[in-house]
Amino acid sequence: MIELAWLIPVFPVIGVLINGLFGKHVGENAGPIASGMAGLSFLVVLGIAGQMIFGAGGSHTIPLWTWVEAGSLSVSMSFLIDPLSTIMLLVVSGVGFLVHVYAVGYMHGDPGYPRFFTYLNLFMLSMFLLVLGDNYLVMFVGWEGVGLCSYLLIGFWYEKQSASDAGKKAFIVNRIGDAGFLLGMFLIWTLTGSLTYTEVFQAAPEMSAAMASAVGLLLFVGAVGKSAQIPLYVWLPDAMEGPTPVSALIHAATMVTAGVYMVARTSPIYVMGPDAMSVIAVVGALTGLFAASIGLVQNDIKRVLAYSTVSQLGFMFMALGVGAFTAAIFHLMTHAFFKGLLFLGSGSVIHALHHAPEEQQQDMRYMGGLKDKMPITYWTFLIGAIAIAGVPPLAGFWSKDEILANAFFTGHYTVWIMGTVAAFMTAFYMFRLIFMTFHGEMRVDHHAREHIHESPPTMTVPLVILAVLSVIGGVIPGFPPEGGWIHRFLAPSLAKMPAGGHAMDQGVHLMNAAAGGGHSGPAVVLLIVLAIAVAVGGIALAWYMYVKDTGAPRRLYRSIPGIYYLLLGKYYVDEIYQACIVEPTYKLMRGLWTFDAKVVDGAVNGSSLITMVSSRFSGIFDLRTVDGAVNGTASFIRFFSQVFKYLQSGMVQNYLFVMLLGIFVMLSAYLFR
């Protein structure tokens, strides 16, 4: 089965070719075709995963062909199946398949239906390449490929200026990250002479801490772009311009976690570079807190989820930064379930409201009371929200708790505090969202009111499946904490933090004790209790402010308008970037264009002008002086010829006379000398 891994990306290719080339003829069949292809890939993945989980495990390379070969550089197109890629494949193909099915219903009737599914399959293809590649270059192919699909899908409704702007922004911001990734790749190759994981990681222990950190940071720049961390997170909230299935699949469940996957994949290098790890932990914690705080006050349902995604990605990086690679991947997986669910749920809401005015469809201030109209959506959404809030025994609790515990036990107390605060905020804004959307009085435009309905089964079935996964997806692989199945399974793929040698070693013993003894340590129990308290506290606060005393939010805003507007304006980061980066670039580009036209081309035209002017002058000189001399000779001769021409009368006798005269004169001279 594992040898058939090459089939996984082949199915999406077939889908792309069918829907892309014959979209017009395929029409409404595009959705089922694309879903079928995604489903086939999923089946193959299931087979492989079964073999990996219950069978031999280990890591398997499936070589396909030699791709780039130049001197000592040789990169092959080959796939790697190991525990890490198996987990990723399961997430990608599973959630991907569900989203495909969901989109069949959601996108129904859209004029770009076949195009949408072409892009979606193309995305699956790229994501598979990203995950399957056995070297950085193949990963990069997928990396850029998902970026492209993200661009295409965000700008799917291209007639909308904001959509195409958002797509472009996503691509360019991602490119900035990709530049870092490329440089990191070059450095890896320079240091180890290879880009293949196995060879690179074999050489990794030889690296100096500085070089490993340099590699780590450069790669992290790529991850920052792709996984929307500070300072490059700005594209992700804008990416919500895309259709909601896209937001669920690409901007929540899979693509944005590529950075996490990449860092986890590179863990053997990262453990050699503690400085890079610290940077990652800090950036992750900052992003987690920062994005969560923005999420507190947003009114667009998808934007709340977007900032939530940024925040949760921050959690994952927090985990990576403190060396808890398994926890990061674990959170990646559970996040894919519940965030995919939440996005699909919000899509279901938006779908129900599509008769409302455009600007109200996603605005929670115009929702409320949808609970009874769409029960399946409500209940699944609620499950997702509880899961993300971190209430046991749902999925989010297990993974988030592991991250925070790791941060605590490795001595990253600041990170831990930031993470805990962010977790509190998460619980709050998620339930704020629930209460504003599903509870209370209905504020929907009354034209649209009668059109509100539960979504068709193609949309609700994926919701239910994801809800089930959100319930059980944490406890089954993650129990007991630090010792669950997922730890054992992923262990061969991920590096361990070396015990000792780093600043965090005082925590390592504690952590090891915790890992060994399950819930035994009192600190562990305390942490778990605290985590639950934080989650429940957040939910309770939301309930108080948005159900019990609905005037409370307004009073709160009034009392601290500065902070409120700072948060509502998303810290004005977009504006700052606009003013500090985009505008100067525009100015620079215009300036350079003027420079090019005036100075560089001016020099060329100037030299031609100088040539022309000097040619004019030399023309005059030529006419007056050089030619003047020639003409002067001529006119001199003409003048004398005027005089002497009378000598030549043409009369023979005159000539003879002169001749005789001459003879006479000569004779006289001879005679009388």
Added chain:
Amino acid sequence: MSNMPLLTMITFLPAAGAVIIMLFMKKEQTKAIKGFATAVAVLDFLISLPLWFRFDQSEAGFQFVEKVSWIPTIGVSYFVGIDGISVLLVLLTTLTMIIGVVCSFTAIEEREKEYYVCLLLLATGMLGTFIALDIFLFYVFFEITLVPMYFLIGVWGGPRKLYAAIKFFLYTLFGSVLMLLGILAFYFANLKMGTGTLTFDLVELYGVGPKIPLSLQIWIFLAFFIGFAIKVPMFPFHTWLPDAHVEAPTAGSVILAGILLKMGTYGFVRFALPLLPQASHVFVPFMMLLSIIGIIYGALVAMAQTDIKKLVAYSSVSHLGFVMLGVFALNEQGVLGGQLQMINHGISTGALFLLVGVVYERRHTRLISDYGGLSKVVPVFTVIFAITMLSSIGLPGLNGFVGEFLILIGAFKKSYVYAAFAVIGIVLGAAYMLWLFQRVFFGTLDNPENEKLTDCNAREVLYLLPLVILMFWIGLYPKPFLGRMEASVKKVVKMVNAAEVPQKAALGKLTKLEKK
């Protein structure tokens, strides 16, 4: 078959075709002229195919060699042959010629006979440039190309055609005359210090370079540099290019971007590097600086353009900056990447010009602001444009990436500073291209003129398709291309690096860092 003068046939077949059109075809028989020109181009491509199949990849030296004495008194011979560096360029040229001829069917409506004669003559000039192994012969072909191109721009060009044509002609002529000085200096230096024979034979002259004192090498290099850098064009010698591109007819732009510019970069690889190894090393920082400026500057200026063709022209400046960056990395990855990027740029930018030509023919405007929302009316065109654009910005899986990647890795190997600056170009490259794409294809279709646009017809798809296939082919399986170039590139790199290297500072720094 093996004794046939294949290269000579390939080179002079278009010229022969041109003569036949000139002498035996009437001006009014435009259909016949077009058909005949196409037939000549296709036949030329077909007879050039053996170069692909019968090329010996393991051979670093020249193949398909022909040598006949031409002007023995000064040692000039008709000496042609190809190696890995030129074989793909020759094939690209013959392919581009077909496309160039076919894309002109409806675009050119006056003086058609003369037009196709010019095109075919141009093909001979370009092919000759790539196969010449005698520097004098090279120079002759190098100059010959100017004349038909001058007419193509000057007669069938846009509103400012005369300005552009004269600028193109004089600017490049100025460069090549300096190059001639360099060639002569080398010739006499060889007479004094090298083999001592009167010869322009490249194979004999290879290896003479290290014997020439560095001071003289530097002067000769400067002469070569001006000649080739103008042709490439490198910053700051690039300003003729946008004008020439904007004014030239579509086929002219395609050939200009696809092949003529490559004569400059090819010149560096074929002549400047192996003939003047020490000077090349001395000039590395300078050339890298100019390349990086070209990359970033070209991209930024491209962003500021309002005319699609001008934007693409400036993007060429940026892309050729990448090529030069790779070439002057002076290692296998860099030079190989540069070589591949030459081909890639020919394919992608050629295709972009073709695409611009397609809409220009329908709408007679190239201003970006006149378009918008086109993806609704011309879906096929949009898809092809998108693929081409992505290939141009170096999306992995398409051709541009492989070249860019190798170039950057080569540059990184030389010094990470170069690569660090050059990657900025990648970001900016995405920015200007996507912005162009957004403004032309996205948004609402607000200009009623655009509603009447018709999608690509079969002929247009037919001539774009080979390029699209090549984009995917090189992107996914570049081995046949890299493999053909590798041996010869290795040889060039070895020749350059055999001469002792004056500075190794950049690499040394990295190794120091690497040590723990």
Added chain:
Amino acid sequence: MIPMTHFLVLGAVLFLIGAMGVLMRRNAIIILLSIELMLNAVNVTFVGFSRHLADMTGQVFAIFVITVAACEAAVGLAILIALNRDRTMVNVDEINLLKW
């Protein structure tokens, strides 16, 4: 015995008359005749010297000159006839074809 001086004086007088005729007269035929006269003046001088020096070379030369004179007269008269045919006159005053 006629003294040498007589020959020379006769020759000189005849020559001068001929020269004057060439320079003064306007009729081309007269000019031709005057040229004959000059040639014959030279002949008289040749013959006179031949006798005085008892050397036959002078006589031979005289015969040469007569021959040349005959040729010259023939050519000259031919030109004159051509000229007459063309212009119906033989007046040298009106012929300045030598002027460019």
